[in-house]
Amino acid sequence: MAKSARASSRKNNNQKLKKNVFGPVEAARTERLSAKLMEIVAQQKETKMEDAAEVNEEPTPSDQLKEEASAAMEVDSGSLPATKVLGKKRIEKRRAKKGSIVFPKYKDRTSKRRK
Numbered sequence: 745m746a747k748s749a750r751a752s753s754r755k756n757n758n759q760k761l762k763k764n765v766f767g768p769v770e771a772a773r774t775e776r777l778s779a780k781l782m783e784i785v786a787q788q789k790e791t792k793m794e795d796a797a798e799v800n801e802e803p804t805p806s807d808q809l810k811e812e813a814s815a816a817m818e819v820d821s822g823s824l825p826a827t828k829v830l831g832k833k834r835i836e837k838r839r840a841k842k843g844s845i846v847f848p849k850y851k852d853r854t855s856k857r858r859k
Contacts, residue, residue, distance in 0.1 A: 747754050
């Protein structure tokens with residue numbers, strides 16, 4: 745007789761495989777991925793620190809007024825930015841064509857014969 749997947753010996757063997765074979769492989773993969781992510785985060789922090797060091801100069805109030813004026817002009821011009829979506833486009837579904845041939849119903853045929 746064949747062993748089913750619910751047999752206790754099959755379950756024990758699968759548990760041992762998970763523990764001794766697949767477990768260390770999965771742990772190693774997790775370590776590699778976390779090291780890679782930590783490396784990426786460290787690079788991003790370095791670039792942010794470099795950018796912050798380059799931009800030590802704070803904007804003057806006159807610069808802020810110029811930015812506000814240019815923003816106001818964009819709004820007043822009436823043209824919308826290309827990135828804005830004006831509305832959702834509705835997808836038209838194709839309707840199935842109904843047959844043009846109509847057959848008489850059974851009771852219609854039988855009632856004609858009786859009369």
